[in-house]
Amino acid sequence: xxIGFYPGCSLKGTSRExxxxxxxxxxxxxxxxxxxxxxxxxxxxxxxxxxxKLSLALPxxxxxxxxxxxxxxxxxxxxxxxxxxxVTQYKLSEDAGLKKDITDSIKMPCSGKVKILNVIQFLDSxxxxxxxxxxxxxxxxxxxxxxxxxxxxxxxxLQFDRTEDPQSMDELMRMVGANAIEWGYKTECCGAGLxxxxxxxxxKLSGNIVKDAEDRGAKAIxxxxxxCHSNLDMRRPQIDEYLRExxxxxxxxxxxxxxxxxxxxxxxxxxxxxFVETSSIY
Amino acid sequence: xxxxxETVDIPSFLQKKTGVDVYQCYQCGKCTAGCVxxxxxxxxxxxxxxxxxxxxxxxxxxxxxxxxxxxxxxxENCIGRCPKEVDIPVLMDFLRQESREKKLVSPKxxxxxxxxxxxxxxxxxxxxxxxxxxxxxxxxxxxxxxxQDMKLVPKMLKxxxxxxxxxxxxxxxxxxxxxxxxxxxxxx
Numbered sequence: 001x002x003i004g005f006y007p008g009c010s011l012k013g014t015s016r017e018x019x020x021x022x023x024x025x026x027x028x029x030x031x032x033x034x035x036x037x038x039x040x041x042x043x044x045x046x047x048x049x050x051x052x053k054l055s056l057a058l059p060x061x062x063x064x065x066x067x068x069x070x071x072x073x074x075x076x077x078x079x080x081x082x083x084x085x086x087v088t089q090y091k092l093s094e095d096a097g098l099k100k101d102i103t104d105s106i107k108m109p110c111s112g113k114v115k116i117l118n119v120i121q122f123l124d125s126x127x128x129x130x131x132x133x134x135x136x137x138x139x140x141x142x143x144x145x146x147x148x149x150x151x152x153x154x155x156x157x158l159q160f161d162r163t164e165d166p167q168s169m170d171e172l173m174r175m176v177g178a179n180a181i182e183w184g185y186k187t188e189c190c191g192a193g194l195x196x197x198x199x200x201x202x203x204k205l206s207g208n209i210v211k212d213a214e215d216r217g218a219k220a221i222x223x224x225x226x227x228c229h230s231n232l233d234m235r236r237p238q239i240d241e242y243l244r245e246x247x248x249x250x251x252x253x254x255x256x257x258x259x260x261x262x263x264x265x266x267x268x269x270x271x272x273x274x275f276v277e278t279s280s281i282y
Numbered sequence: 283x284x285x286x287x288e289t290v291d292i293p294s295f296l297q298k299k300t301g302v303d304v305y306q307c308y309q310c311g312k313c314t315a316g317c318v319x320x321x322x323x324x325x326x327x328x329x330x331x332x333x334x335x336x337x338x339x340x341x342x343x344x345x346x347x348x349x350x351x352x353x354x355x356x357x358e359n360c361i362g363r364c365p366k367e368v369d370i371p372v373l374m375d376f377l378r379q380e381s382r383e384k385k386l387v388s389p390k391x392x393x394x395x396x397x398x399x400x401x402x403x404x405x406x407x408x409x410x411x412x413x414x415x416x417x418x419x420x421x422x423x424x425x426x427x428x429x430q431d432m433k434l435v436p437k438m439l440k441x442x443x444x445x446x447x448x449x450x451x452x453x454x455x456x457x458x459x460x461x462x463x464x465x466x467x468x469x470x
Contacts, residue, residue, distance in 0.1 A: 153358035189357035
């Protein structure tokens with residue numbers, strides 16, 4: 001059965017390589033995924049900071065479209081979109097009055113039955129059992145798996161992995177030959193949506209993350225969120241300025257690292273699109 | 283007498299609007315200890331909770347006019363570690379809206395709000411976020427750090443990370459209806 005795909009806005013723009021690597025993996029493993037037609041932005045941080053109903057209505061339309069187009073399951077690689085969609089589904093299921101209000105504003109029914117998978121759940125469900133057999137170039141490096149906030153919190157709603165010391169990415173990376181190190185910033189926030197409006201704060205928060213990973217000897221930081229990626233990769237000049245040192249550790253999406261291990265090329269995986277040079281790991 | 287009334291009102295008003303009972307907080311300070319931006323805020327999260335518990339109008343105003351509510355990244359670390367699971371992120375979302383409605387927004391938060399407004403304008407017009415347009419619109423709104431991100435433009439183009447044209451949702455009427463039924467309804 002086809003899985004619905006909600007790329008979200010980042011994957012169509014600044015995080016194009018995440019989109020490319022998710023699709024490349026799906027193709028390599030023969031998984032059929034199809035973009036939800038006419039999807040809209042989930043509203044991200046801006047919507048829930050400014051208006052609660054808007055922050056629920058935008059994701060609700062996406063969920064309603066997925067249902068209407070016959071998908072039982074959708075994969076949402078962006079951790080922020082995943083969080084917004086999952087939280088919306090939960091809030092609407094909890095409160096019938098709210099659900100009516102929101103479905104009235106989108107003028108579409110939304111039963112809330114679509115299963116929402118983040119990228120790790122997608123990899124766990126469809127790729128994990130085949131991954132070791134398919135690994136041709138083991139990813140033999142020490143890696144710092146960085147989960148950030150939105151994949152694991154709020155645990156009350158997402159019920160995904162541990163909030164303080166999650167393991168799901170570490171486990172996948174070990175399966176392709178990496179050594180997932182213990183480090184202190186697995187789930188500390190990178191500064192997320194303040195990237196443009198308060199770059200100074202993002203430099204500090206992301207700088208602490210990059211520094212800890214590098215100091216503990218990791219050769220790459222592995223991420224599963226486009227905002228974490230842009231902050232740790234594209235904001236590296238500001239990070240280095242904050243740290244007063246030149247850091248070189250590359251930041252890879254988990255789909256890129258797995259892609260390299262199963263023999264896909266750096267070009268197919270969009271590794272040339274990064275700001276921090278990635279050639280040290282292939 | 284008014285003070286007694288207020289003492290009862292603000293916490294119960296918050297509970298009615300958000301479902302969060304601020305009296306659950308016993309000031310252990312774990313939220314503040316774990317908050318990555320606590321030191322950059324006017325008041326760290328545990329202080330905000332204390333201000334809300336007193337029920338005093340003056341304390342409530344302090345909260346609504348603080349930069350804290352806008353600096354909060356909603357990273358959810360506070361609720362993850364709260365022994366009483368006080369949903370601070372949900373409170374923060376509500377307080378931000380209150381702060382705008384009551385026109386008490388901290389001047390220190392202007393850039394952050396300008397960014398949210400540019401973001402939502404982009405989504406309202408096309409249904410999707412157009413990143414290049416967002417940054418240009420934000421820069422024009424704030425006239426700050428104009429060159430910091432402009433320097434990124436050629437580098438992003440080279441890496442195929444910037445599109446010249448926005449992606450547009452076909453059913454744009456539906457998107458503008460959603461805005462009319464939610465955020466724009468209040469402003470009218």
